[in-house]
Amino acid sequence: MDLRLSDEQQMIQETVRKIMEEKVAPRATEIDEKAELPMDVVELFQENQIFSLVAPQEYGGLDGQLLTLCVAIEEVSRVCGSSSMILGNQSLGAGPIVLWGNEAQKDKYLPGIAAGEIMASFALTEPNAGSDVGGIQAKAVLKGNSYIINGNKCFITHADIADVFTVFAKVAVDGKDKITAFLVDAKTPGISIGKKERKMGLRGSSTCSMNFEEVEVPAENMLGNIGDGYRIALDCLDKGRIMTGSMAVGIAQGAMEAAIDFATTRYQFGQPISDNQGIQFMLADMATEIEVARAMIRTAAWNHDNHTPDMVKFSAMSKLYATDMVMRATTDAVQIMGGYGYCKDYPVERMMRDAKIFAIFEGANQIQRLVVARSLLK
Template sequence: YHLHIHSLLFIQTVLHISIFNSLLTAAHGLSDEQREFQKVAFDFAANEMAPYMAEWDHKEIFPVETMRKAAQLGFGGIYVQPEVGGSGLSRLDTSVIFEALSTGCVSTTAYISIHNMCAWMIDTFGNTEQREKYCPDLCSMEKFASYCLTEPGSGSDAASLLTTAQLKGDHYILNGSKAFISGGGDTDVYVVMCRTGGKGAKGISCLVVEKGTPGLSFGKKEKKVGWNSQPTRAVIFEDCAVPVANRLGEEGQGFTIAMKGLNGGRINIASCSLGAAHACVQLARDHLLVRKQFGETLSNNQYLQFRLAEMATKLVASRLLVREAATALQENRPDAVSLCSMAKLFVTDECFNICNQALQMHGGYGYLKDYAVQQFVRDIRVHQILEGTNEVMRMIISRSLLTES
């Protein structure tokens, strides 16, 4: 009995509104400047994204103008250098922003994160001419970018990709196709991994292909469970001539460029998962406080109190891991790749479980599209698959552990 009373008092303390809100602000440990970035992103999510999230999902709208408004706040090239139009912020700053934006719409924020990754790849591996040509329009989101690595026959085994780029004079002739490309058909710039050499990772190069290039076409728009505010199509190359001047880095450097992009992409997508979980804990809390069963609100049910406490705890733990990985990547630490993989694995799994539990707490209402919680569940599920499946994350982590001297 005494244990029950003490446990109940503890959970009631955790559920006290002011303390709970403090936990969910996600501002602990941030600088004043980072708190300001976060506030701007939360406000944008609440005012410009959340009211339209369901409509974008239902009508499969790619919210171009909303994203351009986000770009006006500096969110189109968050970690791109300022001299080409970027905000020049850190990986931690970026994580804070994507978490906040995702509370308003996960699908749209996830696309923005992919767009940012592409802009960073051009900024980091492009020459001066390439950076000045592409980055300003990408950072303003006057133009949009897509990342093209996955193929119908090469997903997790990305190094086996078959799209070829044969050098003829001052052009590469591309043939092949890419699958599951976010923004495909609606975007302007395609960062494409293709084979210019022999088998394996060392034969892969990276080309920037512009929409409208002869020989570039797109498959049908895919019908997806979630992520419906961004189109997904196959990207097809049929004797597509791309200038050699559009190659990022040297021949054979493409796989390295792709993987370095994905290390940041994994933090970004984990941050988007944090935003979904963050929103779902709030939705579950609010539902428990108003929904009555058996003559009292669900917030008085100790089992549900405990589950909510667990959800909040896992959210905070996940956030700490993402921020540690972001800092490691920014500092180019030796453990950065493993930490990015750990963050992607742990956080996308745990945050999906948080969102799914929030739906369960809503009962039958959670399964209705009138309630936002179901959309967070649908949108976040794919995070366990893309940017490297969570099974591949386990491979990367275990390989690192087993090869340490």
């Protein structure tokens, strides 16, 4: 396994970093405070072909490598967690089509998703089914050549701007409910977007509830077959978890850089606070844990790109480690910056708030531990 970045990956890393520092860093505080999805960042990603990272080459994507996407996402979240959700959610939304779509479905959606002309979202969670995916209650019933979907979803990222959703619903076959995934165009009558959550962090990323009332979806929009939905959801989450981990690494990196800048220029007792070993040890631990997490994410992405049997375990382990790590790193960054770290003039209080969600979504970290333990004990 060679985890060194190729020349092209390094070029993408540098390009995304430059764009983020020039165009988004000056807006990051405002994006958080306004708590509105920054459509100018969506346009920026469109103009710079950044969405091409989420699709395979043959459908307008760049190289189709999860590793490349993770490298780019890290650069986005290093500056702005909310903006990293724009790219991350486009990848999560594209996932079911990339991994399970037939040729017609891929041809219809992926080039537009890669261009950022079609925004995609992933609608799995329901008010009574979060970690327990099998507990979803949305129903799809066959009527002629269509399925009629009824149900409620919650916490759906960017539902308010999505053009297409993968919706998970149960189809009854011989008295058994089978989770099934459908591609649903957002303009289909019967879909309504409900409450937009007011969140602790990632406030520039919208999170909405959705209602499906008699929503008619052509049968050809089914992904895979009846009953494949559970497998589709898990396959997408296995991929999404690695990406989530890379968002966490980026935020931790941004927080550490801010803490170093501060520690070397803040004087107390006649010397920079960075001259104190107590501060140096916090920075050293932070840097070490960030490198461990980055290496785990790249290992997991390599396993995903190479379809190895260890992919599921590495995906869960890397998400678990990176997303617990980012909470420690951002908390310590605030600590190093003292009262200034706690205030909004510096980015680390935003980063600490943004960091919390990563241990919750794409499968809470308790669930990641179950996945890792199962892979050890099977």
